[in-house]
Amino acid sequence: xxxxxxxxxxxxxxxxxxxxxxxxxxxxxxxxxGPTLPDRVVALDxxxxxxxxxxxxxxxxxxxxxxxxxxxxxxxxxxxxxxAFAGYLERRGRDE
Amino acid sequence: MSEQVSAALLLIGAFxxxxxxxxxxxxxxxxxxxxxxxxxxxxGVGCMLLAAAVHFQGLAVTTRTTLVIAxxxxxxxxxxxxxxRAAYAAxxxxxxxxxxxxxxxxxxxxxxxxxxRTADSPPPVEDREPA
Numbered sequence: 001x002x003x004x005x006x007x008x009x010x011x012x013x014x015x016x017x018x019x020x021x022x023x024x025x026x027x028x029x030x031x032x033x034g035p036t037l038p039d040r041v042v043a044l045d046x047x048x049x050x051x052x053x054x055x056x057x058x059x060x061x062x063x064x065x066x067x068x069x070x071x072x073x074x075x076x077x078x079x080x081x082x083x084a085f086a087g088y089l090e091r092r093g094r095d096e
Numbered sequence: 097m098s099e100q101v102s103a104a105l106l107l108i109g110a111f112x113x114x115x116x117x118x119x120x121x122x123x124x125x126x127x128x129x130x131x132x133x134x135x136x137x138x139x140g141v142g143c144m145l146l147a148a149a150v151h152f153q154g155l156a157v158t159t160r161t162t163l164v165i166a167x168x169x170x171x172x173x174x175x176x177x178x179x180x181r182a183a184y185a186a187x188x189x190x191x192x193x194x195x196x197x198x199x200x201x202x203x204x205x206x207x208x209x210x211x212x213r214t215a216d217s218p219p220p221v222e223d224r225e226p227a
Contacts, residue, residue: 007099009102012104020110020113023116026117027116027133036188038183041179046120050116053110053141053145056109072160075168079171086178092186
């Protein structure tokens with residue numbers, strides 16, 4: 001890279017992406033480890049939310065507001081997934 | 097000016113997301129993890145989307161980000177409640193240091209009323225809340 005200094009936005013975006021990436025990794029550890037199925041559902045739900053934040057940061061980084069549309073869709077789908085998992089958990093708990 | 101605000105909001109949001117990830121990994125039982133995941137991540141994603149809105153400064157982007165933030169504020173508690181309810185009904189264990197479990201007392205009270213009741217168990221629901 002030729003330029004020596006990053007602008008303030010670039011620095012903030014890089015830091016933010018690193019932090020969200022670390023959060024994603026921690027959540028993924030819980031997803032793999034999670035002793036019960038609800039733990040994994042919570043981790044998966046959080047990963048969806050973290051992905052929305054990551055997309056927002058990436059939209060700022062690349063100066064592309066179009067990228068916020070996938071974030072919207074991801075938020076919607078993530079909620080549907082959570083509701084579906086919760087319904088499944090409820091049914092499974094009653095059958096046992 | 098807007099550049100500083102956007103950068104600060106990005107960093108604050110990312111910090112709260114990191115807190116959410118840390119809480120989900122480190123807290124001792126499902127319900128604590130759930131509250132960390134729900135509240136911290138809602139605040140984090142709200143801050144980051146606000147940062148995007150401040151950065152782009154257009155009506156279209158602001159509308160979209162506001163919609164997503166409002167959507168998260170509405171759906172995150174609903175989803176968390178559904179998961180917690182299902183997990184509690186399925187018998188996910190609470191942390192061994194838990195002191196109060198009002199839901200269990202309530203359920204026990206409503207399931208087997210007067211005859212099996214001991215002196216220290218709480219009164220049934222009907223006694224506490226007159227209709």
